[in-house]
Amino acid sequence: MEEQILQLLQQSPDQLFSVKEVGKKIDRVEFRENANWARPHLEQLRLQGLIQSEEGGYYYFPKPKKKLGERFE
Numbered sequence: 592m593e594e595q596i597l598q599l600l601q602q603s604p605d606q607l608f609s610v611k612e613v614g615k616k617i618d619r620v621e622f623r624e625n626a627n628w629a630r631p632h633l634e635q636l637r638l639q640g641l642i643q644s645e646e647g648g649y650y651y652f653p654k655p656k657k658k659l660g661e662r663f664e
Contacts, residue, residue, distance in 0.1 A: 600642055
């Protein structure tokens with residue numbers, strides 16, 4: 592599940608996702624049984640440093656930062 596969640600967040604860097612939004616997009620059946628099923632997976636990804644979160648409980652995949660001298664497109 593964590594790989595699927597990471598792929599979802601990577602598709603929209605810097606976009607905020609709630610636990611429920613992630614849960615519904617990844618597995619609707621599980622979401623109907625437990626709307627917060629994705630929280631432990633999101634927290635694990637955050638602890639691994641793969642994603643970040645805001646105080647309001649939203650998670651996101653940060654955009655890579657441009658290095659000095661790189662061209663902007």
